[in-house]
Amino acid sequence: xxxxxxxxxxxxxxxxxxxxxxxxxxxxxxxxxxxxxxxxxxxxxxxxxxxxxxxxxxxxxxxxxxxxxxxxxxxxxxxxxxxxxxxxxxxxxxxxx
Amino acid sequence: xxxxxxxxxxxxxxxxxxxxxxxxxxxxxxxxxxxxxxxxxxxxxxxxxxxxxxxxxxxxxxxxxxxxxxxxxxxxxxxxxxxxxxxxxxxxxxxxxxxxxxxxxxxxxxxxxxxxxxxxxxxxxxxxxxxxxxxxxxxxxxxxxxxxxxxxxxxxxxxxxxxxxxxxxxxxxxxxxxxxxxxxxxxxxxxxxxxxxxxxxxxxxxxxxxxxxxxxxxxxxxxxxxxxxxxxxxxxxxxxxxxxxxxxxxxxxxxxxxxxxxxxxxxxxxxxxxxxxxxxxxxxxxxxxxxxxxxxxxxxxxxxxxxxxxxxxxxxxxxxxxxxxxxxxxxxxxxxxxxxxxxxxxxxxxxxxxxxxxxxxxxxxxxxxxxxxxxxxxxxxxxxxxxxxxxxxxxxxxxxxxxxxxxxxxxxxxxxxxxxxxxxxxxxxxxxxx
Ligand SMILES: Cc1cc2nc3c(=O)[nH]c(=O)nc-3n(C[C@H](O)[C@H](O)[C@H](O)COP(=O)(O)OP(=O)(O)OC[C@H]3O[C@@H](n4cnc5c(N)ncnc54)[C@H](O)[C@@H]3O)c2cc1C
Ligand code: SF4
Numbered sequence: 340x341x342x343x344x345x346x347x348x349x350x351x352x353x354x355x356x357x358x359x360x361x362x363x364x365x366x367x368x369x370x371x372x373x374x375x376x377x378x379x380x381x382x383x384x385x386x387x388x389x390x391x392x393x394x395x396x397x398x399x400x401x402x403x404x405x406x407x408x409x410x411x412x413x414x415x416x417x418x419x420x421x422x423x424x425x426x427x428x429x430x431x432x433x434x435x436x
Numbered sequence: 437x438x439x440x441x442x443x444x445x446x447x448x449x450x451x452x453x454x455x456x457x458x459x460x461x462x463x464x465x466x467x468x469x470x471x472x473x474x475x476x477x478x479x480x481x482x483x484x485x486x487x488x489x490x491x492x493x494x495x496x497x498x499x500x501x502x503x504x505x506x507x508x509x510x511x512x513x514x515x516x517x518x519x520x521x522x523x524x525x526x527x528x529x530x531x532x533x534x535x536x537x538x539x540x541x542x543x544x545x546x547x548x549x550x551x552x553x554x555x556x557x558x559x560x561x562x563x564x565x566x567x568x569x570x571x572x573x574x575x576x577x578x579x580x581x582x583x584x585x586x587x588x589x590x591x592x593x594x595x596x597x598x599x600x601x602x603x604x605x606x607x608x609x610x611x612x613x614x615x616x617x618x619x620x621x622x623x624x625x626x627x628x629x630x631x632x633x634x635x636x637x638x639x640x641x642x643x644x645x646x647x648x649x650x651x652x653x654x655x656x657x658x659x660x661x662x663x664x665x666x667x668x669x670x671x672x673x674x675x676x677x678x679x680x681x682x683x684x685x686x687x688x689x690x691x692x693x694x695x696x697x698x699x700x701x702x703x704x705x706x707x708x709x710x711x712x713x714x715x716x717x718x719x720x721x722x723x724x725x726x727x728x729x730x731x732x733x734x735x736x737x738x739x740x741x742x743x744x745x746x747x748x749x750x751x752x753x754x755x756x757x758x759x760x761x762x763x764x765x766x767x768x769x770x771x772x773x774x775x776x777x778x779x780x781x782x783x784x785x786x787x788x789x790x791x792x793x794x795x796x797x798x799x800x801x802x803x804x805x806x807x808x809x810x811x812x813x814x815x816x817x818x819x820x821x822x823x824x825x826x827x828x829x830x831x832x833x834x835x836x837x838x839x840x841x842x843x844x845x846x847x848x849x850x851x852x853x854x855x856x857x858x859x860x861x862x863x864x865x866x867x868x869x870x
Contacts, residue, residue, distance in 0.1 A: 342690065343689055343690060343693040345687070345689045348624070348689060348710075348713035349713060351710060351711055351712050351713055352712055352713060352714075355473070377682070379681075379682045382681075382684075382685055382686070382687050383620070383678070383681045383682065383687075383688070384688075385620065385622050385687075385688040385689060385715035386715065387687070387689070405713075405714060405715040405716075406478065406600075407600070407620060407715040407716055407717055408599070408600030408717050409620050409678060409681075409715075409717065411600070412612070412613050412614075412615055412618055412678055412717075413615055413678055413681070413682050415612070415614070415615060422602075423567075423602070424471055424565045424602065425471075425565070426565060426582050427471045427562070427563040427564040427565040427581075427582055427583070428471075428472070428473050428562070428563030428564075430478075431478070432472070432473050432477045432478075433476070433477055433478065433479065433480065433542075433543050433712065433714060434543055434711070434712055435541050435542070435543050435544075435625045435669075435671075435711070435712050435714075436476055436477070436478075436479045436480045436481065436483075436541065436542035436543040436546075436712075436714060
């Protein structure tokens with residue numbers, strides 16, 4: 340099975356990005372790098388927003404976020420995700436849903 | 437916005453629209469707040485609409501609601517890596533009006549439903565996120581929105597903000613959601629000419645087919661997959677419990693890609709154009725996971741209250757019915773001149789208990805736990821079933837009795853006799869339970 344690129348899927352979607360105001364934050368980046376061995380956010384996020392860097396750090400880019408809420412719930416050991424809805428009208432805009 | 441309303445409904449999904457419509461229709465002063473650009477722009481579903489629930493709210497919905505196809509056939513498949521065994525149920529009875537189930541497209545349906553709220557006199561405000569509940573001691577008195585001067589007040593707030601409900605949690609009404617109670621589903625919509633869909637699925641104009649799938653399609657995780665026919669498109673997706681997703685290394689989109697490449701599914705979407713990729717959570721914890729659903733000045737309806745029957749893939753109907761019951765409870769209190777205190781709102785829970793919603797959820801309350809403890813339902817059994825079918829169907833000079841013995845042996849080798857009986861018994865008990 341060839342690995343699919345999630346970007347190709349996200350490309351079909353419509354977004355209104357709230358530039359410079361991401362609605363999700365990693366509270367303490369050091370915690371991901373030094374204390375989280377699993378880093379499940381990097382495999383479970385359906386939009387591939389969490390990327391494991393070579394140095395053990397996790398980088399979060401929320402532009403393609405589908406607003407599912409997975410990352411907030413699966414980070415239950417460390418509770419290191421600060422999660423809010425985007426401002427009204429911003430974010431993913433499903434055409435079909 | 438210093439106005440005061442009888443009720444503020446948060447969310448314009450199935451539950452919120454049902455609640456707002458019912459309340460507005462009865463003459464209450466209703467404010468409904470939705471964060472999406474338009475109602476439906478944030479919502480994801482398979483999507484099967486169960487006529488009964490909407491019919492009880494808007495009897496004439498068929499005249500104007502955007503419906504795709506009415507369903508005349510249900511296929512249930514158990515898949516292994518390269519094959520499926522399954523059953524078909526097709527009935528001419530489902531092809532007679534009034535139709536019982538339809539496929540819909542949520543972005544369109546929710547928009548229509550919301551228009552009915554406006555027509556009934558409710559005030560609907562979109563592009564507005566409710567940030568928190570306004571409290572007076574223990575009592576909810578309104579909401580704080582992200583608009584300028586965005587505080588609004590009401591006698592009661594109905595939280596219909598969906599599975600990932602932040603508001604009740606921020607207010608401390610219940611704990612954080614647990615990965616074992618929540619499924620993540622990913623889905624795509626694929627467009628094809630109408631005639632192609634009709635010939636591929638052996639159906640006429642307006643008729644539809646649903647395929648529900650279990651087995652190796654979820655890569656050993658607790659979950660299911662689905663494929664539904666719309667008028668000019670096919671939606672397909674797969675969902676698994678977050679607790680299982682956490683334990684393995686497959687990404688949700690890779691799982692979806694594997695599903696699309698399965699030899700039983702690939703020909704059904706061949707030549708189609710994918711136009712949207714979506715993801716959404718489903719609260720599948722069942723009866724045991726239902727949080728408190730009312731308190732001083734508030735009620736919870738729909739996914740926010742875990743009202744989903746995962747076994748039967750029903751959610752939107754439970755959402756609509758709970759939304760309707762919440763509104764009716766409120767209307768009765770208002771008519772009687774009673775306040776929206778926790779003591780009086782207790783009636784909401786009592787009415788839910790008496791409805792199909794709680795009865796069904798209670799009946800299956802043991803199911804989630806059984807499936808969590810028995811991964812063989814998603815790994816070993818599908819494979820065994822498919823191998824058994826293959827063995828019996830293949831003609832290769834071996835007599836059928838020997839084949840039967842071989843099949844029995846393979847089941848026993850994979851799972852002891854007590855294990856097999858145990859599983860069958862557990863399932864039977866769970867379906868029998870009351
Ligand atoms: C992939 C998938 C397939 C499904 N298939 C089926 C099916 O075939 N049949 C079926 O019956 N059910 C199905 N379900 C379940 C069904 O979709 C849900 O049960 C139903 O949508 C719940 O309705 P709701 O109104 O409670 O929540 P939602 O429909 O999720 O609505 C919640 C609304 O609240 C809004 N909101 C949330 N927070 C705020 C806030 N703070 N401020 C303002 N607005 C807010 C959201 O934008 C949203 O519009 C499926 C679910 C999924 C994910
Ligand atoms: S909410 Fe969902 S899509 Fe968005 S970053 Fe979290 S897991 Fe990814």
